[in-house]
Amino acid sequence: MEDRQIKLIWDFRGESAQNTAKHHKIHLEEYVLSQNLTLNITGNTDLNNMHSIAYLVVSESEMIVVRDALKPHRGEVYTPID
Numbered sequence: 001m002e003d004r005q006i007k008l009i010w011d012f013r014g015e016s017a018q019n020t021a022k023h024h025k026i027h028l029e030e031y032v033l034s035q036n037l038t039l040n041i042t043g044n045t046d047l048n049n050m051h052s053i054a055y056l057v058v059s060e061s062e063m064i065v066v067r068d069a070l071k072p073h074r075g076e077v078y079t080p081i082d
Contacts, residue, residue, distance in 0.1 A: 003059040005039065005080070008072035010054045021045075021052035028056045031070065037062060041078075 012020040021044040028042045041057035057078045058066050067075070 003061050005057050005078040006063045006075050007078035008056045008075045011073045012052050017052040018046050021054045024054035
């Protein structure tokens with residue numbers, strides 16, 4: 001059975017939320033490469049002008065290690081959009 005994909009999410013709020021989320025995504029990309037993670041899915045999304053997120057999608061088998069290292073604010077099961 002294939003691992004589920006888990007989306008780890010960091011929330012940023014306030015006037016600088018958009019820029020902070022964009023910047024955080026860069027660090028997530030660097031982490032994926034340095035740790036040789038199975039998946040390479042990162043991103044940032046503006047939910048509104050005062051709330052943005054950065055996210056990293058990991059395989060469920062890698063989730064605990066990544067969660068403990070990077071301390072995301074929350075997570076959810078990731079469903080890719082085809």
